[in-house]
Amino acid sequence: MTVISDPTALQRLLRLSQPTPHESASERTVDVLVAGCVVPIPEHALSEPLAVLQLATEGHVRLQDYAEAVAWTLGVLAKRGIVELPV
Numbered sequence: 001m002t003v004i005s006d007p008t009a010l011q012r013l014l015r016l017s018q019p020t021p022h023e024s025a026s027e028r029t030v031d032v033l034v035a036g037c038v039v040p041i042p043e044h045a046l047s048e049p050l051a052v053l054q055l056a057t058e059g060h061v062r063l064q065d066y067a068e069a070v071a072w073t074l075g076v077l078a079k080r081g082i083v084e085l086p087v
Contacts, residue, residue, distance in 0.1 A: 023034045030063060032071035035078040041067055 010045045029040035043063065050066045 030067040032067050034071045034074045034087045039071065039074070039085075041070060046070065 028043050030043060030046065031040050032036050033039075046063060046067055050061065050063060053061050053066060074083065074085075079083050
């Protein structure tokens with residue numbers, strides 16, 4: 001089991017906390033609620049998979065909607081004990 005002690009630990013775990021050189025260090029995040037915890041997900045972490053999903057749906061997926069789907073997935077993983085989020 002992976003224990004996540006704070007919201008930024010999730011970003012470090014997924015190796016998303018550091019933007020690539022062509023991205024701003026003050027990159028925007030999308031705050032999502034995961035198992036009662038607010039987790040800021042960097043937009044660059046959502047961009048590529050969101051683009052694929054938008055192609056499949058002819059562009060009918062908003063960034064916030066996709067981020068909420070990611071949050072839902074993380075919540076399911078937390079309920080199953082695969083990841084542990086702070087309370």
